[in-house]
Amino acid sequence: MRIMTANGPVTGRRRGAFIATLLGCSSALAVMATGLHAQQTEDEVVVLDPIVVEGQDNGSIVALQSNGAGRLETPFLDSAASVSVVTEAEIRARGAETVEDVLSYTAGVVTDQYGADDRFHYFKVRGFDPNTYRDGLPLGTPFGAIREEAYAYDRFEIVKGANSSSFGISDPGGVVNYQTKLPKSDRFGEVYSTVGSNDRVEAGFDIGDNLTRDDTLSYRLTGKLRDGESDYEQSRNDEKFLMGGLTWRPDDATSVNLVVDVLDRDGVPGSGGFPVGGDFDRSDFFGEPDFNYRGTDRTTATLIMNRDLGGGLSVGSTLRYSDTDSDFGYAYVSGGSGTIANRAYFTDDSHDHQLIGEAHLQYDTTLNGIDSRSLLGVEYSKSTEGQIYGFGAAPDIDWTNPVYTGAPDSVPVITDTLTRTRGRAIYGQQELTFADRYVLSLGLRHDWLDTRIEDRLAGTTSRDDISETTGRVGLTYKATDELSVYGSFAQSVVPAGTGLAPERGEQYELGVKYAPLSSRSIFSAAVYDLTKDNITRTDPVTNMAATIGKVRVRGLDLEAKTELTPNLTMTAAYSYVDSEIVENGTAGNEGNRLALIPEHSGSVWVNYRLDATPNLGQMTFGLGARYVGSYEYDDANTASTSGHVLLDAAYTYQVDDRTELSVNVSNLTDEKYSAYGGLYADFYNAGREVSATLRRNW
Template sequence: MNNRSDRLGRLVAALLGGSALIALASPAMAQSNITLLDTLVVGGGRSVDDDSKSIVARSTNGAGKLATSVLDTPASIAVITSKEMQRRGATTTEEMLQYTAGTTTDFYGTDDRNDFVKVRGFDVGVIRDGAAGGTGVREEMYAFERAEVLKGANSSAFGSSDPGGSINYVTKRPKSEKFGEVYVTGGTFNHAQVGFDFGDNLTEDDTLSYRLVGKFQQANKEYDYARDHERFILGGVTWRPTDATELTVIYDYLNRDGVPGSGGHPVGTDLPRNLFLGEPDFNYRNVSRHTLSVLFDHDFGTGLSFGANARYTNSTSDFGYAYIARTAPGGGTIAERDFFANEASKENFVVDGRLQYETSWEMVDSRTLVGAQYNTDTSSSRTVSGKAPNIDWSNPIYSGAPTTPLALSTRGVPDATNTNKVTALYVEQDLTFFDRVILSGGIRSDWMDLNQRNNVTGAVTSATPTEITKRAALTFKATEEISAYLSYAESAVPAGTGVEPERGNQWEVGVKYQPEAFPALFTASIFELTKDNMTKRNPATLLQETIGEVKVRGIELEARAEVLENLSITASYAYMMSEIVENGVLANKGNQLSFVPNHSASLWLDYAVPSVGSMGDLTVGVGARYAGGHYLNDANTQSAPASIEFDAALTYELQENTTLELNVKNIFDEKHVAYGGFGADFYNPGRSITATLRKSW
């Protein structure tokens, strides 16, 4: 694990050198015909960028509920706009975050049940439109204008979360103009997909607008007997009775029909990716989710504004899985398998309301926000398991689904209903002195009522913790383009009714450079985060295990820039060192956390070739993703090797507003074990190719 390959050194040196060169040379490289994006201002003073026009964001709500310039935000935030998602062909959360510093993605290989993402070494929290309440299913990226990745603790603003960070998904909303696109996509593994996103005003005075988004996909996967079908629809209406008031209602429906994975491959083997060692009649994964969102903003015109979000979600999901559990004793090509199945349902309602007041005295500007949130969540889950027939991986013969009912699993509480209610009050305050020094802070109290009912025994366990979390930061704007900050933030998350809540904190110091001459953002940060009373779910047993205290220290460098009229760059590098400080019930003191590579780096370049004669515009994109070697378990007995993967994209303008797009992921079909050592190995995703014909207006 301590060997550093030459290619890592070359990649990091090129990445850092290139980023530094861009930063130093930016004034000279800026072109006079490069224009900065206008910032859109909607009801309540909430500002968002036009994310379809640029890969660089200038405003964010990711660090708190106060809309703030990215330059003035005292935290590391990576904003992935819809333009960046489209350019790279990112269709999942994992693909979207592959070029973001400090993130680890897709660490369960072909397991596609959920979005598997870690930020700064910890599971990522999920936020949608500024309100927490994830449903635990894979998100559909086409539903969102952007994703704001906040690095570090943020419970003082959004509630329960790990100290590593959170993702705030920003839903597509109606616009007060006519717009739209339709597309059709085909690709490897019989991938067929169509989609549309369009809207317009319903009234001549722009007071009523609508938007309709859809995606329908029929596809297989790289392994046999796999499917990846999806239906997604989103519809929204926005009412603007006055310039100061906006009400939006959005409904979306997501349905997925897939498989949970290939069943894995025997540990230590190197078998074809397409080899399926599960059961064609039993490997299934279904998801159905309905979501209704209401968003309201009103500006009273005296420095006082009000905003509120409400969201109701109802989801059901199930999966069945036959997988390799162990290699049969005595050698040979026989593997032992297990059956594992689950069915779950979840109902969530969250409402968040806040008052914001802005005022000034002499050389001091003040922004104060006071809010309340109520979140109720009811979920049921039933898990069964049993022995499956052995399989010969050299000549697999499938036996079918289980012929007798499976028994309740021995992992955790296999049949339970959880009812959780959380009421919260929070305050945020920003004070800006002389337009240079910004003091910001926040405090939040969450009153939790957690209940779990064992549906077999009828036993009920409960907990009523109260968690107070805080945030404080100092930002100094050296110029209108450069700022530096020091911040402290806390996190808290209930691990369950039978264990104490996990608590974390983070110190961070950073510097940002956002030139006015052209769209760009360069950031550098150093951080140390600590999590106490840490409880982890062992991926092999699914049991909660108390680790104790862990620390993660690191450095992150990140750049997004449109440095020339025809050249844009996304670059990142992260160094992280994790340590289990207190071992709890496990003898892992001094070890590193699993799935946390010490080094990671990425680089994506887009180069546009202007049209000549009858030829249309051509944009070529190339990217590289490096992940250093890392451990697969906290005992540090299993590890994954360092790896580098390359991606590419090409966009050709057939005619005005009509493009042909080609995306290739993992060009050279790099293959390595992304997760394994516990009975089976799971490989990283292989090469995939898609072509898209897109018409916009």
Template sequence: MANDKQEPRMAGVRWQGTTTALLCCAPLMAFPAGANAQETGAGDGDEQDYRLAPVIVNAQALRDDNTSTIVARELWMGGKVATSIQDTPASVSVITEKEIEQRNATTTEDVLQYTPGIMTGYYATDDRNDYFKIRGFQATSYRDGLTLGSMRGVREEPYAYERVEVLRGANSTLFGPADPGGSVNFVSKRPRFESFGEGYVGYGSFARKEVGLDVGDTLNDSQTLAYRITGKVKDSEREYDHSRDDSEFLMGGLTWEPTESTSATLILDYLNRDNTPNSGGYPFDREYDRSEFFGEPAYNFHDVERTSATGMLTHDFGNGLTLRSNLRYSDLTDDFGYVYLTDSVDRVGTVVDRSYIGTDSDAQELIGNAILQYDASFDVIDSSTLAGVEYRDASSEETSVYAPASPIDIADPVYSGPPSSLSVYNAERRDYETRAVFVTQNLSFYDRVIVTAGVRNDHLELSSTNLLTDTASSGDFSEISLRGALTYKVTDEVSSYISYAESVAPPEIGVTPERGEQYELGVKYAPFGMNALFSAAVYELNKDDVTIAVVQDNGTIERETIGESRVRGLDLEAKAELTDNLSLTGGYSYMESEVLRGTLRDGTSLEGNDFTTTPKHMASLWTHYTLPERNMSFGLGARYLGAYYFDAANTAKSEATTLFDASFSYQFIRDTDLTVHVSNLLDEQHVVGSGTADFYNQGREVMAKVSYRW
């Protein structure tokens, strides 16, 4: 059985797999041995578990945990030391592979839309990137703990991941330069030392056709070498006319574990997307059918190609000392062009202006780290120390074009074709080099009180060349970020914490980096006798050093770094398997956002305004029920989204709405399932964004799949 093979690898200080980069460099807290042994079953026999295991946010749990439950009770260091989410002094969510499959989440936005504090879908038919905000601010994304950086402009493929992990709020001590809203970390599927496989075919709305395969096994009798191959091909259209949504993904992994103490993993992956980027929007005068298209079929393309190679190494020296090292190289090309409407509420008649826009970009990135961890016990005190270094070298080149397009008669659309010429308004090459050092110290007293402290310094060298004028500029930054937390285990079921954390946003040349700081108070409850985890957190998150326009005494307007924004809020989350047949995921968020000091570009004050796309209230609930005697299961979900402002001036606002999703699964042959998923069950339509035109939420989509597992 799979568990029989995995369990010895968990016992004692057996390190299976490898850490996943930067998050591993700075754990959040420490975790007593008694609970660790109780939850994992490890620690029997002569091998001694460390009483203190640092908690991190990016590590990978065992495969069986991700596929068999929606409740991620533990986070895992790459060395497979189990640590408890319950005792982590931060607001954390984990979306396991089982939950992703239950909801048939096919984009990152789908994966995250039932997670409290996260706003998704506000760019509607703009499918160039994964768009999400956490706690009202932009968030940073990672893959296996390493920042995606210049690779960010890509829609990730959820089929590639074991789980998706969310850390809400500031965290540069953990990650380095990061946006203040939080972090989303994608944990890659990796080889397992057992034989397994899955294959599926699917068909759905908008002529969607796809096939997927995920297989793996050991390669030798001694079970020291294992492989995994994961792939997916999709041929589809989108909900608007003259669209396409095609993609190919292939990933291969190889893990070598020659001894109980050493593990090395290599992952190679390739992603190719051939899509249309945008419908171009819809006129203001009335609600239009989502299928209508007012862009240009001959100039509506988005081509993405990304290749990555990742290596991960772990070695346990014994006596509490472990080395981890991670390295990744990525290469990306990302080209798009489309036509968008530039409508006006004062327009008379049916003719609407339009514009062409496009960008060609290339990026390369090398990032790696080395981390030493030392665990020790001193009577009633447990200690865990991490120290590490990180290096990142990235470059990108981008050319952006623009041109006015022929107006279109929305009552009788006639397309004019691609542009005869385009004006280059920006051509730039950027180079980034980052060197970082970090230290985190965790101390546990009497297995009840846990103190965490961390410090990180990032030295960044940035250079930029304007390819139109052949002028260059550069900037050096040295930024320190701090983190501190106190955790108190009230009982073995209830833990509470108070924390302070800082963030430093990725800087730009000539501009002081924006900084964030967060104060958070939280509690988590993991009841005995139930596979469930409940959490609550209240917080204040501030963003300082925002560059704004300031009107001077002489009437001129100058840019100054004095802007400040703040969000105060509450996050509630419940993940529970109430019975063997019934599970639920629920969340609620309250956000009170305010611009403390800010302006528009013309100097108009925004003081006291709400943030854009930041609703005060959000709530969600997903339930899944299984009828084992009938080999059937049903899922039903609801997502409530409160009203929010479209613009910084707070002149236009959305309507509050509730969307429903559903699923059905039937095992008609042994190990073979038919599943049907419906998103936006009632096909509710509303405006989610409004600028030069209106943009609607995604309409109803139906997807049917037949899958076989072995």
């Protein structure tokens, strides 16, 4: 007889009989579930209640629970939403270094639409720019914000679909939540050093221990230092990062976490582009070496508190303050003819102060056989951001014989604004479980957002007040202990601009989830239909800005994460996206596809561990493939990129119990394509990068 838990068998080998489920959907999963039960009966398997360690992934690529569509921690099968979790184990297995690397093997997510451009993060979820969050508190959209340091986080949750009722203002495609590394209640640590392509030299550490004998006070210190370049000689890719955390546990029911981190980046915005239609080396550079910078200086302090009051009642709160300075300036290719490339200068200097916090009360109980979980919370935010844009013509350059002219004395300022924002919100969530099979989830939130924008060039001030309610409802049916189906409806809202109604979205979704008890694996399939309207466009009648735009996206997401055997793991994903511009004002384009969104995309990553022998240490081999289909560069659909396949690889050799040597290669075949372009310049994807890392753990 074998005993099983949700984490797989306690003893004995694990099975991998359900790989084919990856490309199946609802009916296929149901058939396989039936087959599994027959097999369990024959093998006399005794299935116990699932055992899940809350908030931990236990070194696995498979997360059996997440915050789902809200702030309630929810088992994978119970959540009426499509949620992908990238754990620390998966990040390590793939050697993912940037946020784009972390997300690039996730269903519904497309990354790197601007190629090697390093100004911001570039990824979309179900056709839209997602709002990003840190520990459940908003950071903003990735486009236009600073690049986060992925080493600061040990878990990434991607919640797909409209979700303003839980997290607040966001587009309907989804949200991404970064979970900060916190101190642990035992001693641990790692130090590493890396050398790699583009003259990269890097060192880092992540250590922690208890400061008291009774484990009431623990610390964690995380940092990295990097010196390097990008694909071209005139670039920089330097960084200093340091994060320190303290956790106080005065008793078993209370935890208080304080985390302070400093991020200092000295990089470049990207190559500045290449003349359209050419085939240039990535090392070619047509910008200005003396005017090519992207800097980030941010300090953040986060306080996370939780208290179990007993009797099913608990409280929690998160507070964050950040102070950010960022800038960039460069000369980019803006057109041209023959061998002459036109160029323009562009600058962006910003400073931002933000204070944001939330507090919530949760009550868990059972009423007449119905399990109930209720959550009520409030959120408050206040920020001040100053932003100055500069733009002006730059000297042309002959791309056959580049002659650099140096940095300009000044760049004309075209925008100088000071934006003050104050937000308040109240939200509630309710989850009811009937007969251990039906899970009803409800969410409701109301946001108040007051914005004041000072135009310091024009000497004018504009104001806007938003008061919006969003909701969400989902129903899950757990057909068996391994299989569930669900349906949901959710809304989203984002500001459109002063004097304009907010842009609104809504989504209908149906899905199926499968988590076999015979192995630690999860499989999911979801179909959805989402729309976003009230999009600001120029009204063809009044020739003024009006909320008349509308787009629609329908699609399918398939995803699998499985530990097939103790030595073999796999992640796989496929997405189909049918996007359409329904209304667009004077811009036209009705019936066209949304820009930068491929119709088809997919990925697979396989890790195989070869156990140690008397003569050789343990070795792990990883190989991945990412396919991104053709997509349009703009909503007018005038130019597009071709579909492409990128290969990634990883190798790790266990020198001893605590030391390992790893080699990672991204874009193994050095595939080159224009990730964005066709208008005034082409922007290529990043070339092949190889790195070797020596790591010591304890």
